[in-house]
Amino acid sequence: MSAELTAVLGVGQTKYSSTRGDVSIAGLCREAAYRALEDAQLDWKEIDAVVIGKAPDFFEGVMMPELYLAEALGAVGKPILRVHTAGSVGGSTALVAASLIQSRVHEKVLTIGFEKQSESNATWALSLPQPFSVSINAGAGGYFSPIIRQYMSRSGAPELIGCMVAFKDRQHALKNPYAHLHQNDLTFEEVVESPMLWNPIRYSETCPSSDGACAMVLGNEVSGDRAENPVAWVHGTAMRSESNNFPGRDEVNPLASRQCAADVFKQAGITNPLKEIDAVEIYVPFSWYEPMWLESLGFAELDHGWRMVEDGTTSLSGGELPVNCSGGVLSSNPIGASGMIRFAEAALQVRGMAGDHQVDGAKKSFGHAYGGGAQYFAMWIVGAEKP
Amino acid sequence: MSKSHSFRDIAVVSVASYQTKTLSEVNEVQLMADLISKCRNSAGVTQEEIGFTCSGSSDFLAGQAFSFVHTLDSVGAFPPISESHVEMDGAFALYEAWVKLQIGEVDTALVYSYGKPSAGSIIDVLATQLDPYYVSPLWPDCFSLAALQARLLLDKGLITLEKMAEISMRSQKNGFDNPNAVRSSKDVSFENLMNEPAIVDPLRASDVSEIADGGCAIILAAEDKAKSFCERPAWIKGIDHRVDSHTLGVRDLTRAPSAFLAAEKAGINTDRLDLAEIHAMTSTQEFILEKEFGLNEKTLVNLSGGCLASDTTMASGLIRISEVARRIISGQVDRGLAHATSGTCLQQNLVCILEGE
Amino acid sequence: MTDPNLSPASLSEEIEIPESISGLEPVRSVRSPIKLIYDFVPSPPVQEYLRSYSKKKILGHRSPIDGAVFVPPRGVDPRHGALIEESVELSDKGHVGNFCVTNLPIPGRDDLDIPYVSAWIHLDGANVGFLGLVAGCENDEVHIGMRVQAVWKKEEELGNTAENILYWEPTGEPSVPVEKAGNRAWDQRNE
Structure with a gap:
């Protein structure tokens, strides 16, 4: 028995911004879901099940908000699942939704990731006092900066590679009307001169804090065949997790990342990712993670990922492997949705529906999310043609 | 499915x-x-x-x-x-x-x-599950909301205080054989349960989960x-889950339509059901679910004692599945239903039908 | 692609507002403070670990699988999920496996002067790092492999807490080579 072919029938996003004060949490989610259904040309009642994901419930101060959202998501009388796998959650949520189709349990599934960070205080949510340990790490940057430092020392990458990634992604964001940051007049010098927060991470090299939701409608082969708009076919899906701190752990290039990538490329029959993948959406909350993941995922040789940044390979303006054409996490970061946005943007590329940030003729694309201490991974490959 | x-x-x-x-x-x-x-x-x-x-x-x-x-x-x-x-x-x-x-x-x-x-404090924690704009700021606790549900059942004549005490007694007695039961008693008396004062009227301490x-x-x-x-x-012969509206005001709190639907989709067959393990925070919710599942006297309910004996938030549903499976694996029963719930007043329900060969 | 800037109302069906409230100013936000109190109880291995701090000792946990030593004690070996029962006393000396120079204040730590250095300290005898502050030198002198030692609070201020260590200061000993520092030490051991 093989898995049912799965297609992305529709994608819906909200305009990402620091505060969506004009809508409730339910309104925000419904906006994305409504647009995904509109894109898929389906009605609420045609959806069999809903899979929703978000990062910690403390971000909005609502425990298990899927219960409160049941009506807004049209889930009453249907199954609804709620996924939480740290930062990778948007990606894992899409994969759980895909598994409902691949297993033939359902035919059409609505999946959504969201975060409405303005509803609560994210710093509060992440620094709830924990006894018995000494609190000295200020935010995620404090955790990831040593790892980035280790990458720089290991690869010999020039100091400004991170700034180049940040500048490139903010340029890409100008072509994506949904992106949170639209910094029209930003110069490379301004990126470089931005304050150093967690050396070597500058303010300009970090992601914003956004309100937003992203939704997709996934369907089985028959619904993919029937769809009027182009669909994206799922060619491979994989999740991997590893523990956070153990002897010999490679934090720069975690084994879970390498194994997850190997699995998803094998499923999609891809042996040379750089040549065979046309567009990439990877989870880059701190700029240096672009070259680091390019290496880990096999798009670049070990210690050479930064060269692809330096020579413009990852730029939408003529690069061989445009990375994060949407502007990426560096330009929009509603945490629980960020992974799903990567997956959805990958789908938009192969559907030819990415608008101004479309990679011409993209046939296969890669969506990626990671979370925790770079220990949770979710990936998928989608194509314009059936696998 | x-x-x-x-x-x-x-x-x-x-x-x-x-x-x-x-x-x-x-x-x-x-x-x-x-x-x-x-x-x-x-x-x-x-x-x-x-x-x-x-x-x-x-x-x-x-x-x-x-x-x-x-x-x-x-x-x-x-x-x-x-x-x-x-x-x-x-x-x-x-x-x-x-x-x-x-x-x-x-x-x-x-x-x-x-x-x-x-x-x-579980009642404070669960209050954050409610609608964040309209309900949660009032901090209603889960047992008070269950008491509203119990009051409706009583006033509509669907349940009696005696029936509630019978359910509590069954739990405590069954729990006696379960090493994981926190509240259990071999010789709990019906009279004592009936004479207990209400903690959230009409629910007595023995009516709410431990x-x-x-x-x-x-x-x-x-x-x-x-x-x-x-x-x-x-063997998992069927498994399904459904959700109802979150808004208490639009629901008939004496019913749990999502539980009925999940059981139907999972292929419940009450003629061949030796055991049902039901996840409920109160005796009254246990009663509602028995009705939704259409259980008859052939089916033993909550041999483990259920949540009135031991209720571990986030694990109680999985424990119900383990309790049914364990008895099938050991040969004690042939076919059973395991149920899990989530949300206030039985908003979301999962039913799993298990069977030995 | 739908216009991202369409108003939310344009995405739903027409809603009729009852006349009785039609003139009212819409509510833009509600403030609903949440206060939840949790009692965290340290498990026995953590209690033992915290108590040992009052005697200026640092305890680790040794894995029954391959002898790897974890600090703080975790009760399990995360690679195998194996329960750990054996405690070992560790040196209060070690090296900087990796570090971060932070220019942001931490909520609740007004005592820290910015910028400060937080580091993964790899104690002699332990096989994973744990977090600590590095001080007693210029920030730009801190490097991967630098040998450090705990600076403890005064005897009379010692409690059952990891906060007994004020910070870690350089010992002046020769540094551990970068390729043997931090987590890499484990791989070197097995080579």
């Missing part, structure tokens, strides 16, 4: 659970490491042979963001594992694992969940794999 397609045979092959009033000798990570290794040893599998792992827990319950990240240590996630987590009761993690096994790429899955409600710390681990396996791990696997 779609009817047009025949599903892979998946079974529960191994279970382990533990509940206690307050977990103090070990932390959650140690508890789960112990339960998971017991579960793996009894099936004779190593983590490397397990194709998918899925867990359920809640950050709000733990009082810590990303709390499940620490508990991953109890699995032994190196080399890396294919893994996912739901912010739901472990029964829903089991559903996700069942779906994953249906794809046919992996044959074995580990499911676990845990909760330590003793760390905080909150306990604990956890549960389960191993699922497909087809021949299941038979190789276990002499008499508890």
